[in-house]
Amino acid sequence: MDLFSCDVLVVGGGGAGLRAAIAVAEGNPQLSVAVISKVYPMRSHTVSAEGGAAAVIKADDSLDEHAYDTISGGDWLCDQDAVEAFVREAPEEMLRLEHWGCPWSREPDGHIAVRPFGGMKIERTWFAADKTGFHLLHSLFQTSLKYEAIRRYDEFFVTRLLVDDGRCQGVVAIELATGQIRAITARAVILCTGGCGKVFPFTTNANIKNGDGMALAYRAGAPLKDMEFVQYHPTGLPFTGILITEAARAEGGWLLNKDGYRYLQDYDLGKPTPTPVLRSMELGPRDRLSQCFIKEQEKERTFEGPYGHYVHLDIRHLGEKVIDSKLPFVRELCLKYAGIDPVKEMIPVRPVVHYMMGGIHTDIHGATPLPGLYAAGEAACVSINGANRLGSNSLTELLVFGARAGKAAAAFAAEQAEPSPSLLAQAHDEQRRIEAGFLRKSGGREKIAALRTEMHQIMEQSAGIYRTESVLKDAVGRLQRLRTRSQDLALDDDSYTFNTELIAALELSYMLDVAQTIVHSALERRESRGSHQRTDYPQRDDYKFLAHALVWCGADGSPRIEYHPVTITRWPPGKRVYGR
Amino acid sequence: MASTIALTVARYRPEREAAPIFQTYDIPFRKDWVVLDGLNHIKDTQDGSLSFRWSCRMGVCGSCGMKVNGTPKLTCATFLSDYLPGPVRVEPLDYFPVVRDLVVDLSDFMRKLRQVKPWIIREEESPADGEYLQTPEQLDTYKQFSMCINCMLCYSACPIYGLEPSFIGPAVIALAQRYNMDSRDQGAAERHKILSEHDGIWQCTFVGECTKVCPKHVDPAGAIQQYKLTSATRWVKSLLLPWSAR
Numbered sequence: 130m131d132l133f134s135c136d137v138l139v140v141g142g143g144g145a146g147l148r149a150a151i152a153v154a155e156g157n158p159q160l161s162v163a164v165i166s167k168v169y170p171m172r173s174h175t176v177s178a179e180g181g182a183a184a185v186i187k188a189d190d191s192l193d194e195h196a197y198d199t200i201s202g203g204d205w206l207c208d209q210d211a212v213e214a215f216v217r218e219a220p221e222e223m224l225r226l227e228h229w230g231c232p233w234s235r236e237p238d239g240h241i242a243v244r245p246f247g248g249m250k251i252e253r254t255w256f257a258a259d260k261t262g263f264h265l266l267h268s269l270f271q272t273s274l275k276y277e278a279i280r281r282y283d284e285f286f287v288t289r290l291l292v293d294d295g296r297c298q299g300v301v302a303i304e305l306a307t308g309q310i311r312a313i314t315a316r317a318v319i320l321c322t323g324g325c326g327k328v329f330p331f332t333t334n335a336n337i338k339n340g341d342g343m344a345l346a347y348r349a350g351a352p353l354k355d356m357e358f359v360q361y362h363p364t365g366l367p368f369t370g371i372l373i374t375e376a377a378r379a380e381g382g383w384l385l386n387k388d389g390y391r392y393l394q395d396y397d398l399g400k401p402t403p404t405p406v407l408r409s410m411e412l413g414p415r416d417r418l419s420q421c422f423i424k425e426q427e428k429e430r431t432f433e434g435p436y437g438h439y440v441h442l443d444i445r446h447l448g449e450k451v452i453d454s455k456l457p458f459v460r461e462l463c464l465k466y467a468g469i470d471p472v473k474e475m476i477p478v479r480p481v482v483h484y485m486m487g488g489i490h491t492d493i494h495g496a497t498p499l500p501g502l503y504a505a506g507e508a509a510c511v512s513i514n515g516a517n518r519l520g521s522n523s524l525t526e527l528l529v530f531g532a533r534a535g536k537a538a539a540a541f542a543a544e545q546a547e548p549s550p551s552l553l554a555q556a557h558d559e560q561r562r563i564e565a566g567f568l569r570k571s572g573g574r575e576k577i578a579a580l581r582t583e584m585h586q587i588m589e590q591s592a593g594i595y596r597t598e599s600v601l602k603d604a605v606g607r608l609q610r611l612r613t614r615s616q617d618l619a620l621d622d623d624s625y626t627f628n629t630e631l632i633a634a635l636e637l638s639y640m641l642d643v644a645q646t647i648v649h650s651a652l653e654r655r656e657s658r659g660s661h662q663r664t665d666y667p668q669r670d671d672y673k674f675l676a677h678a679l680v681w682c683g684a685d686g687s688p689r690i691e692y693h694p695v696t697i698t699r700w701p702p703g704k705r706v707y708g709r
Numbered sequence: 710m711a712s713t714i715a716l717t718v719a720r721y722r723p724e725r726e727a728a729p730i731f732q733t734y735d736i737p738f739r740k741d742w743v744v745l746d747g748l749n750h751i752k753d754t755q756d757g758s759l760s761f762r763w764s765c766r767m768g769v770c771g772s773c774g775m776k777v778n779g780t781p782k783l784t785c786a787t788f789l790s791d792y793l794p795g796p797v798r799v800e801p802l803d804y805f806p807v808v809r810d811l812v813v814d815l816s817d818f819m820r821k822l823r824q825v826k827p828w829i830i831r832e833e834e835s836p837a838d839g840e841y842l843q844t845p846e847q848l849d850t851y852k853q854f855s856m857c858i859n860c861m862l863c864y865s866a867c868p869i870y871g872l873e874p875s876f877i878g879p880a881v882i883a884l885a886q887r888y889n890m891d892s893r894d895q896g897a898a899e900r901h902k903i904l905s906e907h908d909g910i911w912q913c914t915f916v917g918e919c920t921k922v923c924p925k926h927v928d929p930a931g932a933i934q935q936y937k938l939t940s941a942t943r944w945v946k947s948l949l950l951p952w953s954a955r
Binding site for chain 1: 722723724725741752753754756757758760761762763764765766767768769770771772786808809810812814815819822823826827828829838839840841842843844845847848851852855856858859884888891893894
């Protein structure tokens with residue numbers, strides 16, 4: 130087996146991973162750093178982010194305002210020390226990206242332009258038209274090419290973490306092109322693998338978003354945190370789940386039910402006005418807007434289409450000029466995938482799984498409880514997002530906490546001894562597991578797609594926008610049975626060359642682990658907070674649940690939950706008020 | 710309306726076939742389906758061994774470029790309904806080595822991408838605080854060239870790249886021009902060395918196929934022509950005013 134080694138190994142080549150790698154290369158040029166990714170970095174899902182990235186830069190704004198919007202938006206489950214660090218470091222990170230060439234949209238005088246966004250009281254969202262994630266990712270990737278110290282393993286799929294002596298010391302990975310198993314040892318590992326939207330059937334997430342890093346950390350003994358908090362974005366295109374950015378509402382778009390009525394006014398989100406008002410109506414937070422949709426559906430005031438219920442997003446009144454300059458991608462996507470022109474027609478939309486607030490438990494430096502293991506980006510839970518992330522905080526989070534994790538991992542790596550010699554034996558065990566369990570296995574009866582579809586059904590029924598005890602309990606059992614059946618997979622493909630069926634099988638196993646942690650955490654949290662709404666416990670319960678849920682993988686493989694205090698610095702828990 | 714449609718898909722498994730073969734699959738026809746949905750239907754229900762790349766399914770990650778009925782396309786943005794009654798032929802992109810089935814080897818492009826130094830190059834340090842000012846008009850001069858998703862369709866359409874694999878190619882030249890035209894950048898002279906070499910822009914005979922197939926309207930052919938003009942001007946200047954040429 131080929132053995133590679135480096136000082137810091139970054140798993141994932143999206144925004145957080147690239148930012149972390151650059152932080153290592155810049156801060157500790159004597160260290161070697163490698164980025165391993167199952168896709169070429171520019172394919173990473175950061176590419177799909179649209180609306181923008183929040184950071185205080187204008188004179189009328191303040192760090193405290195950004196912090197308060199974030200904390201109240203997160204229904205007080207955010208760790209406030211992390212939020213304070215986040216808002217403080219956000220502007221310098223965003224400026225750094227500007228210096229690296231990100232084509233931010235500008236004011237006529239050449240300064241950075243900002244736009245409003247949901248749940249934010251002051252305009253602070255930087256944007257590159259409505260392809261912000263695309264430009265951010267390509268700017269980071271192209272800049273990363275400048276650093277000789279950054280080595281890349283493109284199209285390598287990580288199958289396990291190497292842990293020895295209580296410390297994470299590398300990974301085992303399959304090189305897709307050849308099917309060969311490689312061990313890559315490292316003095317520190319940073320997981321930046323993104324979210325897990327694909328555990329649900331209807332999601333904005335790309336095919337690659339299977340919770341790989343979350344499952345890897347969980348299996349290696351690091352806990353996941355706040356996994357019950359799943360963000361539904363209120364405006365996805367039916368069938369495809371393609372995201373129509375919140376920027377469409379920030380620029381002045383309206384949400385209308387089947388009677389042409391701006392229904393959000395019925396849900397304590399403010400009064401309708403012709404032009405957008407911050408923290409009001411269509412610029413309310415995502416959790417509330419998605420919940421309103423379900424209420425409208427219950428009142429039979431939504432449209433019924435072949436792909437479920439929907440409402441209308443109307444941006445016609447913005448006019449072609451604004452749409453083409455501020456929302457060109459919205460128009461492109463609607464024309465291509467919905468067959469409508471939003472300049473002339475209303476856009477059909479429905480809530481769609483978009484983002485995981487939860488993830489790998491880390492401290493404010495990106496460190497997990499497992500020494501040598503770090504995490505950043507959507508894969509991680511620091512937590513700045515609490516029970517509901519505000520739009521345009523996630524791209525900024527990639528930068529701030531990607532950089533932090535990179536620096537912390539580099540400092541840790543510089544202090545470590547050589548990797549343990551026993552790691553190679555672990556890697557050989559893993560090779561045997563892959564061979565015997567998948568490639569050279571005979572007699573399996575289950576198909577990947579069938580199990581995946583069942584998982585989707587379970588998750589949508591039990592862990593959707595509204596949840597309840599009996600359905601969640603049932604889901605726990607059904608997922609357990611699905612896991613057992615997944616041991617009996619039959620693959621059609623026994624090739625070593627670019628075997629995407631093998632990868633899909635491994636991804637399914639990651640998703641089943643992550644799905645279990647979501648359902649268990651949702652069952653145990655007997656309150657309603659942010660994106661986690663329990664019909665049987667409709668109130669927020671700060672006495673019992675102003676706490677993070679940490680999920681550990683038990684000895685028998687079943688999840689074990691412990692609660693962990695939320696850090697409150699300056700903003701005691703209060704009521705979330707919008708539209709007033 | 711048709712209830713099924715045939716996809717004729719190129720297969721190549723190096724452990725099995727010495728050369729690519731075609732395999733035909735009948736799939737349900739749905740008007741909302743793109744070619745990629747058809748391939749996924751095959752993979753999920755008929756033949757799990759069919760290999761292809763895909764990710765975002767919204768035309769922005771650049772993974773799923775293939776030839777559809779002979780033309781390079783993003784399969785997530787190419788509707789089956791445009792090919793009725795079928796069959797639809799799906800093949801790997803031209804001019805790249807085929808790794809497996811519809812998966813091609815991109816390492817040549819990845820190497821060339823880095824050669825052209827696609828990052829901001831400046832002689833002086835970044836400003837102490839604040840952003841570089843850049844007006845919307847300055848942004849517009851390079852914005853189009855910054856929209857490239859590296860999907861490789863332009864390489865697959867470029868007859869020059871087909872004949873001369875050392876040609877640095879349309880997307881890379883457009884990207885170089887994206888930085889050259891950026892008011893924050895001062896690296897045009899460094900990139901000029903790479904672009905004006907043998908493998909650079911002079912090989913392009915302005916066939917324009919790259920611009921035709923580009924799904925993001927980047928217009929690499931325009932970038933190449935624009936750069937040729939800059940480059941020629943630079944050369945003339947260097948003859949007339951050797952002391953000031955940069």
